[in-house]
Amino acid sequence: MTKVQLQETEHATPTESIRIGVYVCHCGLNIAGSVDCEAVAKFAATLPYVVVSKDYRYTCSEPGQELIRSDIKEYKLNRVVVASCSPRLHEPTFRRVCEDAGLNKYLFEMANIREHCSWVHLHDRESATEKAEDLVRMAVARAALLEPEEENTVPITRKALVIGGGVAGIQAALDLADTGYHVYLVERDPSIGGRMAQLDKTFPTMDCSICILAPKMADAGRHPNIELLTNSEVQEVKGYIGNFKAKVMKKPRYVTDECTACGDCVPVCSVTVPNEFDVGLSTRHGIYIPFPQAVPSTYIVDRELCLNKENIIVCDKCIKACERQAIDFEMKPEILELEVGTIVVATGADVFDPASLVEYGYTKFPNVITSLEFERLINAGGPSGGHIIRPSDMKIPETVAFIQCVGSRSERGHLYCSNVCCMNTIKDSLLIKEHWPETKIYVFYLDIRAYGKGFEDLYKRAKKEGVLFIRGLPAEVIEDRKTRNLWLIGENTLQQELYRINAEMAILSIGIEPRKDSAVIQRLLTLSRTQDGFFMEAHPKLRPVDAPTGGIFLAGCAESPKDIKDSVTQASAAAARASILMAKGKVTVEAITPRLIEENCTVCGLCARVCPYNAIIFDKEAKRVEFIEAACGGCGTCAAECPFDAIKMRHFTDEQIFAQIDAATQLDAEKKIIAFCCNWCSYAGADFAGVSRMQYPTNVRIIRTMCSGRVAPKFVEYAFARGAAAVLVSGCHIGDCHYINANYQTLKRVEKLWKKMERLELNKDRLQLEWINASEGERLASKIREMQAIVGSVSAEEIENSKKMMRKG
Amino acid sequence: MAQKTEAPKKNVEPLKMDPSFKYEVMKEHDGETLKICFQCGSCTSSCPTARFSDSYRPRTILRLAQLGIRQKILPSPTLWLCTACFTCTDRCPQDVKVASVLRVLRNLAVKEGQTPRIFIELASNIYETGYAYKIPELRQKKRETVGLPPLPKASLDRVDRLLELAGGSKLIKSKEAQ
Numbered sequence: 001m002t003k004v005q006l007q008e009t010e011h012a013t014p015t016e017s018i019r020i021g022v023y024v025c026h027c028g029l030n031i032a033g034s035v036d037c038e039a040v041a042k043f044a045a046t047l048p049y050v051v052v053s054k055d056y057r058y059t060c061s062e063p064g065q066e067l068i069r070s071d072i073k074e075y076k077l078n079r080v081v082v083a084s085c086s087p088r089l090h091e092p093t094f095r096r097v098c099e100d101a102g103l104n105k106y107l108f109e110m111a112n113i114r115e116h117c118s119w120v121h122l123h124d125r126e127s128a129t130e131k132a133e134d135l136v137r138m139a140v141a142r143a144a145l146l147e148p149e150e151e152n153t154v155p156i157t158r159k160a161l162v163i164g165g166g167v168a169g170i171q172a173a174l175d176l177a178d179t180g181y182h183v184y185l186v187e188r189d190p191s192i193g194g195r196m197a198q199l200d201k202t203f204p205t206m207d208c209s210i211c212i213l214a215p216k217m218a219d220a221g222r223h224p225n226i227e228l229l230t231n232s233e234v235q236e237v238k239g240y241i242g243n244f245k246a247k248v249m250k251k252p253r254y255v256t257d258e259c260t261a262c263g264d265c266v267p268v269c270s271v272t273v274p275n276e277f278d279v280g281l282s283t284r285h286g287i288y289i290p291f292p293q294a295v296p297s298t299y300i301v302d303r304e305l306c307l308n309k310e311n312i313i314v315c316d317k318c319i320k321a322c323e324r325q326a327i328d329f330e331m332k333p334e335i336l337e338l339e340v341g342t343i344v345v346a347t348g349a350d351v352f353d354p355a356s357l358v359e360y361g362y363t364k365f366p367n368v369i370t371s372l373e374f375e376r377l378i379n380a381g382g383p384s385g386g387h388i389i390r391p392s393d394m395k396i397p398e399t400v401a402f403i404q405c406v407g408s409r410s411e412r413g414h415l416y417c418s419n420v421c422c423m424n425t426i427k428d429s430l431l432i433k434e435h436w437p438e439t440k441i442y443v444f445y446l447d448i449r450a451y452g453k454g455f456e457d458l459y460k461r462a463k464k465e466g467v468l469f470i471r472g473l474p475a476e477v478i479e480d481r482k483t484r485n486l487w488l489i490g491e492n493t494l495q496q497e498l499y500r501i502n503a504e505m506a507i508l509s510i511g512i513e514p515r516k517d518s519a520v521i522q523r524l525l526t527l528s529r530t531q532d533g534f535f536m537e538a539h540p541k542l543r544p545v546d547a548p549t550g551g552i553f554l555a556g557c558a559e560s561p562k563d564i565k566d567s568v569t570q571a572s573a574a575a576a577r578a579s580i581l582m583a584k585g586k587v588t589v590e591a592i593t594p595r596l597i598e599e600n601c602t603v604c605g606l607c608a609r610v611c612p613y614n615a616i617i618f619d620k621e622a623k624r625v626e627f628i629e630a631a632c633g634g635c636g637t638c639a640a641e642c643p644f645d646a647i648k649m650r651h652f653t654d655e656q657i658f659a660q661i662d663a664a665t666q667l668d669a670e671k672k673i674i675a676f677c678c679n680w681c682s683y684a685g686a687d688f689a690g691v692s693r694m695q696y697p698t699n700v701r702i703i704r705t706m707c708s709g710r711v712a713p714k715f716v717e718y719a720f721a722r723g724a725a726a727v728l729v730s731g732c733h734i735g736d737c738h739y740i741n742a743n744y745q746t747l748k749r750v751e752k753l754w755k756k757m758e759r760l761e762l763n764k765d766r767l768q769l770e771w772i773n774a775s776e777g778e779r780l781a782s783k784i785r786e787m788q789a790i791v792g793s794v795s796a797e798e799i800e801n802s803k804k805m806m807r808k809g
Numbered sequence: 810m811a812q813k814t815e816a817p818k819k820n821v822e823p824l825k826m827d828p829s830f831k832y833e834v835m836k837e838h839d840g841e842t843l844k845i846c847f848q849c850g851s852c853t854s855s856c857p858t859a860r861f862s863d864s865y866r867p868r869t870i871l872r873l874a875q876l877g878i879r880q881k882i883l884p885s886p887t888l889w890l891c892t893a894c895f896t897c898t899d900r901c902p903q904d905v906k907v908a909s910v911l912r913v914l915r916n917l918a919v920k921e922g923q924t925p926r927i928f929i930e931l932a933s934n935i936y937e938t939g940y941a942y943k944i945p946e947l948r949q950k951k952r953e954t955v956g957l958p959p960l961p962k963a964s965l966d967r968v969d970r971l972l973e974l975a976g977g978s979k980l981i982k983s984k985e986a987q
Binding site for chain 1: 854
């Protein structure tokens with residue numbers, strides 16, 4: 001326990017009904033190490049409406065929480081401010097404390113004096129304390145204007161849509177169906193199974209991939225709660241958490257359910273193409289079944305290929321061959337409209353195409369193949385019946401070289417590590433050794449990442465079997481034209497010696513990349529993607545399977561490259577998360593949605609035009625503007641757009657933001673930077689800078705909005721009118737906005753402001769716009785460092801000038 | 810590396826590492842890419858010189874620079890074997906400007922007076938005549954006899970100015986000092 005300081009103030013006027021309690025947290029030495037918390041608490045006591053102000057070692061601890069609860073009762077507090085860590089961390093904790101004490105949770109406010117202050121100004125106690133005081137001043141000013149809000153509840157339809165029928169989608173669908181919910185499992189291909197169905201064995205246990213997958217596929221196929229929609233694509237998704245309406249196009253198979261999968265139709269078909277399932281290493285006919293274990297076990301006609309594609313029957317061989325008369329060329333595409341409460345996105349991934357890395361000669365030299373092609377070759381059900389034969393002469397190679405990190409960890413492919421290739425290669429090398437123990441195997445690698453359960457064992461086994469691991473990727477592969485053997489030239493980096501190794505076959509261990517059409521799913525579901533192109537989770541650690549859009553969950557490689565075990569784990573997690581929502585049957589919507597101030601509204605429709613969610617009903621004739629609360633994301637770009645102040649953004653009102661600007665510019669405005677940061681990316685980026693202890697100057701004051709789209713030009717103008725030296729507006733990168741595309745509006749508004757500043761002959765460098773994502777703490781820190789030059793160069797005259805100009809508006 | 814205690818004389822002395830060395834490199838243009846090298850060896854394996862040399866290994870030089878083992882880099886004649894073909898830069902998966910980092914290192918070597926004689930010779934040729942190779946009188950006369958026009962004279966004051974700006978004058982001076 002620590003000493004508790006009690007300073008009642010005389011500033012709170014008894015007639016005024018607002019009574020604020022301020023709690024300054026030491027967070028051990030995390031804050032107190034570089035901020036004089038006692039001084040901050042004493043300072044807070046002098047602020048208007050503050051009735052009680054205390055500093056405490058760990059405010060989030062149970063005694064700390066109890067302190068607030070008892071004070072709320074004792075001092076009849078109706079607003080609470082805690083100056084501690086980021087609201088992204090403990091706002092929910094303290095909101096609950098307020099609710100426990102009978103205070104509406106929207107009457108709580110946080111000042112972030114840890115991530116945004118003590119951690120980023122470790123070596124300047126005086127300025128850090130000064131900044132902490134300012135941050136508390138801003139929080140108190142905002143708190144005084146907070147209003148109690150009631151949260152709406154939305155019912156949740158107890159049905160789920162799973163997009164993608166790979167192992168992740170199958171697992172998620174099975175879990176949801178077993179829980180008792182109706183599931184639509186939509187798969188684009190004619191069969192479920194996905195990538196896993198193509199693999200031969202799985203690491204680290206070396207069990208047969210299809211043998212463990214096929215039973216699951218069959219389970220999904222016959223589960224009474226699962227409606228399997230193969231050969232189908234999601235075309236449109238509307239609605240919001242709990243109430244999605246999805247349009248799914250079910251493409252015709254031209255083969256009815258009467259099909260018994262006897263296969264009599266296949267030999268008579270006269271057209272062939274490369275078989276996708278065998279990555280082009282074999283052929284299939286115009287009527288085909290993707291692979292023997294396919295679910296549904298029904299044949300399909302490839303109409304693009306079939307001679308009858310022009311809708312004239314010019315060939316009826318298959319029709320004649322089918323005893324059950326299951327072939328029907330009259331089948332038409334169907335559009336299904338599904339109503340679901342939750343959606344699991346398990347759309348999987350593509351593999352990297354190594355043809356762009358010309359030095360490896362893929363597609364130029366027949367004996368250079370990819371690891372996926374290898375899977376089909378070594379698979380007993382594959383085109384070579386399980387024999388690895390090299391394409392040039394169909395001989396079993398005596399020397400095989402694996403090249404790792406093809407397309408991964410590289411500026412010439414993808415920057416990330418694809419997670420599975422190391423173990424996949426080790427598994428593949430063991431498979432070769434199992435069948436042909438005499439084969440010489442080289443693995444050229446950068447790092448072997450054998451991080452999972454049982455992985456290191458497998459790695460050791462491969463070494464014991466005589467697989468030679470050489471650190472250093474070949475610079476190029478050269479083909480011997482006569483023998484079609486390959487020369488691999490590179491550096492053995494552990495020996496500092498060059499190697500020149502002859503191999504009869506080279507296998508490129510290709511990486512995993514996002515689906516080429518992920519942008520379509522992204523748009524349909526209003527998801528975000530990380531810089532790598534995979535779908536972004538709501539929180540990388542604590543909400544790893546939730547998409548930022550409510551009611552949508554991610555599973556499998558759609559979220560990031562992962563192996564089968566991780567995909568299944570994540571799928572079960574996604575199913576569980578979706579079940580939580582559906583079991584509850586309703587969800588509360590945060591009360592940060594807009595309210596219309598009717599007397600100001602001119603029914604101009606600007607708000608409806610910028611709304612990313614189409615959540616504003618605008619009817620010029622009926623003079624009606626209405627917000628659909630459940631569909632609203634709460635970005636606030638409508639309020640920023642409204643020229644008539646007719647929209648009140650709850651919990652982020654104009655008045656509250658103006659009050660924060662006022663408080664931030666009260667002292668030494670001419671030396672300060674006012675920064676508007678969006679909750680999801682830039683504010684989180686600033687938090688990240690704190691967590692990473694990236695040091696930057698103390699003169700920045702961050703104001704949090706949900707989206708950069710909330711930053712109305714008038715806020716920026718007001719900051720200049722108050723004499724601020726510089727303003728920074730920051731949000732998620734274009735394309736990564738958590739409110740679909742609201743940050744386009746930010747860009748437009750800032751560009752307008754720049755033009756205006758030019759017109760008024762003000763230095764437009766004083767207004768900066770920067771896209772900062774949650775992991776770009778350094779970008780924020782360096783931006784603020786960079787802006788010091790601007791702050792330093794602004795003359796007193798110019799500040800006065802902008803004060804006048806901007807006040808005029 | 811803090812050098813707190815003297816190791817007993819019998820043991821092999823560990824290499825002296827200078828953690829500030831990499832910052833010296835990173836100050837120069839493209840030198841900043843040094844830090845992201847993850848030692849894959851693409852540079853060495855792509856390097857045409859390395860294939861004919863027992864000692865020239867660009868990857869190793871970059872590693873030594875990261876570690877700050879300056880005594881192994883700057884005096885080494887292998888540093889000067891780069892032909893500036895830029896294949897390494899082209900193929901680097903991490904976008905390290907390998908050839909440029911090597912250039913930075915050569916410049917540092919020059920600053921320390923660690924320039925191989927031949928390069929000083931070439932530089933002073935340029936300084937004195939504007940040509941890397943001093944054309945002998947005899948050759949000039951031969952041109953005349955076969956009816957070739959005389960070689961154009963370089964504008965030496967401009968060469969002088971260029972060398973001054975590029976820091977080449979120092980190189981010449983170091984030669985004069987010798």
